[in-house]
Amino acid sequence: MSKERKLFLIVAAVLIVGAFLITTQMENRFYYKAAYVVLQYVVLATAWNILGGYTGYVNFGTAGFFAMGAYTAVALIKTWKPPLYLLLVMGGLVSGLLGLGIGYLTLRLKGVFFSIATLALAVVLQMLISNWSYVGGGAGTAILKPRSVPLFSNYDEFLFFVMASIAVISVAVAWLIEKSWVGRGMAAIRDNEEAAECMGVPILKLKLFATTVSGALMGIAGAPFSYFVVYIEPTSAFHLDYAVNSLAMPMIGGTTTWLGPLVGAVLVGTAQQIATVTLSSEMNLLIVGSLLVGFVVFAPDGLVGLFGKIRARLAGREA
Amino acid sequence: MLSFEFLLNALIAGILLGGFYAAMSAGLSLSFGLLDVVNIAHPAFIIFGSYLTYYVNEHFGFDPILAGLVFAVPSYFLGVAVYKIYYNSFEKTGAESLRGLVFFFGLFFLIEVILIITYGVDYRLVRAFYIGKSTSIGSVGIAYRLFVPFLVGGILAAVLYLFLTKTFFGRAIMGVAQDSLAVQLMGVDPIRIKTVAFGIGIATAVIAGSLLIIIGPVEPTIGREYIGRVFAVTVLGGLGSMTGTLVGGLILGVAESFTSSFFGPSWALAVSFGILLICLAVRPSGLFGR
Numbered sequence: 001m002s003k004e005r006k007l008f009l010i011v012a013a014v015l016i017v018g019a020f021l022i023t024t025q026m027e028n029r030f031y032y033k034a035a036y037v038v039l040q041y042v043v044l045a046t047a048w049n050i051l052g053g054y055t056g057y058v059n060f061g062t063a064g065f066f067a068m069g070a071y072t073a074v075a076l077i078k079t080w081k082p083p084l085y086l087l088l089v090m091g092g093l094v095s096g097l098l099g100l101g102i103g104y105l106t107l108r109l110k111g112v113f114f115s116i117a118t119l120a121l122a123v124v125l126q127m128l129i130s131n132w133s134y135v136g137g138g139a140g141t142a143i144l145k146p147r148s149v150p151l152f153s154n155y156d157e158f159l160f161f162v163m164a165s166i167a168v169i170s171v172a173v174a175w176l177i178e179k180s181w182v183g184r185g186m187a188a189i190r191d192n193e194e195a196a197e198c199m200g201v202p203i204l205k206l207k208l209f210a211t212t213v214s215g216a217l218m219g220i221a222g223a224p225f226s227y228f229v230v231y232i233e234p235t236s237a238f239h240l241d242y243a244v245n246s247l248a249m250p251m252i253g254g255t256t257t258w259l260g261p262l263v264g265a266v267l268v269g270t271a272q273q274i275a276t277v278t279l280s281s282e283m284n285l286l287i288v289g290s291l292l293v294g295f296v297v298f299a300p301d302g303l304v305g306l307f308g309k310i311r312a313r314l315a316g317r318e319a
Numbered sequence: 320m321l322s323f324e325f326l327l328n329a330l331i332a333g334i335l336l337g338g339f340y341a342a343m344s345a346g347l348s349l350s351f352g353l354l355d356v357v358n359i360a361h362p363a364f365i366i367f368g369s370y371l372t373y374y375v376n377e378h379f380g381f382d383p384i385l386a387g388l389v390f391a392v393p394s395y396f397l398g399v400a401v402y403k404i405y406y407n408s409f410e411k412t413g414a415e416s417l418r419g420l421v422f423f424f425g426l427f428f429l430i431e432v433i434l435i436i437t438y439g440v441d442y443r444l445v446r447a448f449y450i451g452k453s454t455s456i457g458s459v460g461i462a463y464r465l466f467v468p469f470l471v472g473g474i475l476a477a478v479l480y481l482f483l484t485k486t487f488f489g490r491a492i493m494g495v496a497q498d499s500l501a502v503q504l505m506g507v508d509p510i511r512i513k514t515v516a517f518g519i520g521i522a523t524a525v526i527a528g529s530l531l532i533i534i535g536p537v538e539p540t541i542g543r544e545y546i547g548r549v550f551a552v553t554v555l556g557g558l559g560s561m562t563g564t565l566v567g568g569l570i571l572g573v574a575e576s577f578t579s580s581f582f583g584p585s586w587a588l589a590v591s592f593g594i595l596l597i598c599l600a601v602r603p604s605g606l607f608g609r
Contacts, residue, residue: 052417056417058417058421060424105600108599108600108603109599109600109603111357111420112351112357112359112420113554113599113603115359115420116359116546116547116550116595117595117596117599119546119547120547120592120595120596123543123544123547123588123589123592124589124592124593127585127586127588127589130585131585131586138585240428240540240543244424244425244428247421247424248425251418251421282432282435282436283436285428285432286429286432286433286436288428289425289429289432290429292421292425292428293422293425293426293429296408296418296421296422296425297404297408297422298408300408300418
């Protein structure tokens with residue numbers, strides 16, 4: 001166990017260093033922008049899966065958590081322009097608290113009601129932000145990127161590195177949860193909440209933990225958003241695409257393991273980047289929607305489950 | 320300043336809007352309220368109905384309401400097909416809670432994207448002789464574009480109510496809602512009943528869509544705003560109660576009308592979600608709950 005954990009942490013560290021080394025070698029800015037979006041989805045899909053896949057509560061409000069992280073950062077940038085790591089911490093804190101609040105909702109709301117409540121939360125938050133002129137209101141506001149940053153040749157490369165690190169860390173968090181008693185407790189809640197409670201699983205604590213961690217990761221993913229897009233407005237920050245993608249990617253990859261959302265986000269995210277360039281952004285949404293419905297109907301365990309089945313069949317043939 | 324007339328006008332507009340909201344939610348009350356099928360895509364089917372209506376109105380000059388009624392028939396079969404997929408993939412295996420929800424969410428998104436690809440994101444509207452005219456009783460103005468949907472919506476809710484309480488099939492639907500096993504023991508196939516009920520739900524959604532485009536111009540993504548509204552009305556009224564749906568619709572309509580009169584239309588959307596959240600937290604079974 002601890003050997004496995006050590007290996008995993010070493011791989012994580014190697015990946016972060018690798019991301020840094022890439023920025024010293026490659027120049028094309030487009031690739032950094034595209035990779036940033038894909039990595040952002042790795043974070044969102046992994047975060048969604050901690051609550052949705054592990055614990056079984058479907059969150060339709062990903063965009064709300066993401067945008068709250070982004071707008072916390074905007075409010076801070078407007079006041080005193082703190083360094084990026086503080087923005088990440090604050091964005092994670094605000095969205096984490098929001099997640100904690102949503103967690104208490106699970107006391108009364110199960111199944112579809114919880115999902116609608118999260119959607120409601122996102123819509124209400126969007127309206128509040130649209131009416132708050134300090135952060136630009138409905139029309140949005142322009143954010144100036146810092147001119148330069150040490151060690152990196154431009155700010156896009158820096159943002160890519162930051163998002164890559166966040167992605168590695170969130171996958172590591174999901175992995176740690178999954179391999180510990182916390183993850184097993186969550187799975188028990190997903191399968192049968194009453195039975196889990198009877199067996200002494202601290203269901204409220206675990207649910208609050210899941211919603212808080214999930215929300216916080218989404219907020220952290222959102223915090224650098226305003227620097228990335230340069231011009232931020234509520235419609236794009238609260239876009240339904242975030243909710244659909246962060247739910248579709250784990251569904252396509254497989255929801256029960258840390259690998260599922262990662263595979264789903266990398267494959268679907270990359271395909272989307274290619275489709276947006278070669279086809280159109282509407283077509284790429286059509287592809288995601290069809291994939292989502294198709295996978296839910298035909299391959300409910302996602303690619304990871306499909307892969308496992310094929311491997312099991314091959315092994316059976318050999319034996 | 321605030322005058323009695325102002326309040327009265329807001330109240331009447333709210334009631335008219337409320338009748339339409341009831342029509343919009345009636346189908347969901349049937350499928351979700353009675354049969355536990357979490358059709359989150361309901362608003363998307365409404366918008367779909369609006370676009371069907373727009374298409375025949377634009378090209379052949381069909382009356383919107385007539386178009387809605389005609390399209391209700393093929394939509395019924397569409398609903399039947401959707402339910403068959405849903406049943407075979409999720410309900411049969413008991414996986415409806417998580418994946419069924421995601422399935423309908425995906426369907427919602429797909430319909431929206433397909434409409435965007437076909438018609439773009441521009442607002443579309445229909446023409447009919449009663450749109451744009453209004454009458455006044457005393458100092459209260461009544462716009463026909465609100466009155467006609469109110470009327471049709473009221474009739475729709477009443478017909479559904481009679482159907483559920485007076486006909487064999489309607490009572491079978493109520494029976495499935497109460498005890499599906501008992502219905503089965505009586506020699507009625509609950510799955511067939513549910514299929515029919517879901518089909519009817521989608522048919523009413525399409526009729527509601529034709530009413531929606533009479534009230535105002537429609538674009539593909541406004542379905543999202545109606546998710547909150549239809550679920551607020553359904554939950555507030557008490558799941559599965561047609562009377563409750565009507566009352567819930569009226570409450571939401573009046574509340575929204577007052578909110579937009581006092582605080583501006585940009586806050587109206589918060590009302591439905593606010594009502595929904597409060598209702599779920601305080602009394603999840605709604606006003607007329609079982």
